Amino acid sequence: MKVPFYRHSLKPEDFNAVSSVLTSPILTSGPVCHKAEETLAEFFAISGVKLVNSWTNGAVATLLALDIGPGDEVIVPAMTFIATANVVELVGAKPIFVDVDPDTFLIQTEKILEAITNKTKAIIPVHMYGQMFDVKRLRDAISKFHKIFIIEDSAHAFEARLNDLKCGANSDVAIFSFYATKNVTCGEGGAIVTKDLNLLSKIQQTVLHGMTAGAADRFKSGQYKHWGMERLGTKANLPDILAALLPNQIQNVYQQLAKREKIAQFYDQYFASKNIEIPKIGEGVLHARHLYPVGVPSSKRDLVIKILGENGIGTTVNYKAVPTMTYYKQKYKYQKGDFPVSEEWGNQTLTLPLFPDLNLEELEYIVKVFETKVFPVID
Ligand SMILES: *Cc1c(COP(=O)(O)O)cnc(C)c1O
Numbered sequence: 620m621k622v623p624f625y626r627h628s629l630k631p632e633d634f635n636a637v638s639s640v641l642t643s644p645i646l647t648s649g650p651v652c653h654k655a656e657e658t659l660a661e662f663f664a665i666s667g668v669k670l671v672n673s674w675t676n677g678a679v680a681t682l683l684a685l686d687i688g689p690g691d692e693v694i695v696p697a698m699t700f701i702a703t704a705n706v707v708e709l710v711g712a713k714p715i716f717v718d719v720d721p722d723t724f725l726i727q728t729e730k731i732l733e734a735i736t737n738k739t740k741a742i743i744p745v746h747m748y749g750q751m752f753d754v755k756r757l758r759d760a761i762s763k764f765h766k767i768f769i770i771e772d773s774a775h776a777f778e779a780r781l782n783d784l785k786c787g788a789n790s791d792v793a794i795f796s797f798y799a800t801k802n803v804t805c806g807e808g809g810a811i812v813t814k815d816l817n818l819l820s821k822i823q824q825t826v827l828h829g830m831t832a833g834a835a836d837r838f839k840s841g842q843y844k845h846w847g848m849e850r851l852g853t854k855a856n857l858p859d860i861l862a863a864l865l866p867n868q869i870q871n872v873y874q875q876l877a878k879r880e881k882i883a884q885f886y887d888q889y890f891a892s893k894n895i896e897i898p899k900i901g902e903g904v905l906h907a908r909h910l911y912p913v914g915v916p917s918s919k920r921d922l923v924i925k926i927l928g929e930n931g932i933g934t935t936v937n938y939k940a941v942p943t944m945t946y947y948k949q950k951y952k953y954q955k956g957d958f959p960v961s962e963e964w965g966n967q968t969l970t971l972p973l974f975p976d977l978n979l980e981e982l983e984y985i986v987k988v989f990e991t992k993v994f995p996v997i998d
Contacts, residue, residue, distance in 0.1 A: 624933030676855035749907030
């Protein structure tokens, strides 16, 4: 049997939505994006929404809009996907890594406070695996400093809530990813959500070269209008061809989450009596169940990945600690042990398949392979 790491659940109505864009005059950002932005604004109950072609490009556009660049510091977790730190490098600022909590693998407010200097311009907490970090507590804790922006890396957390609040409720801006394997996907894409409409108007420029009016808007009146450029921008807008995949998924997102939750609970129950580490979930969390990582002894991690692979089960590693990557290690001279929790988890963790259409037969097969092939070598 083969169990892929991920299988999307796009349906014929999604294919039809893309087809209808192909027969319309606008292929790039136009009415389909506008409509999806309205849907997202309603979903998050926040009026400022801009669709982008990736989390990464959206974050670069956001940092440019916030005037963050050379000489500035941005605090990021050491345990995350590399993109969280890379975007800070891309605008010429310095990522300041802090270690994560050994139970949840979320960035820690206490460690953030220790890392703040007068150069700190922003903090990018990550809602790891789909569990929300407590943004409100961070916001209150940093209120005694100069203005420091909170940019939520919400790539894993579209459906997530903490004490009934969604992403964006307590931060300056939240950024989502609609990459191929994310809970909501359009192949490549993302969204920026902000309550700050002044920031939104700057982001609308930085996602489109810095131009003062978007391509579709320029022709709205039927007459050509000159555009200007007041700030430097990148190219981060989402085309309508891809945005067409979003509305249906957003509408069904909590039905899909219920399926994800069931699968996660199946794994939880199986691993409860085993020598396997699973991230803990805090009070008041509605988990988005994006990823299901487990921790095994670091000396056996790669062997476990190999055994699962040989038995047709797809896995990934989310993630190796970012400061251990050659680029960061060499540039900032990090030593082994600088970020002990992130480094250790990065050597222990592997992620199992978790997607809404993963069926019981596939789950039972995964358990059987653990039972007969994995535990005999790690116990
Ligand atoms: C996927 C991911 C990103 C990057 O998203 P893209 O849309 O591929 O740019 C950033 N941060 C985290 C935590 C992610 O998982």
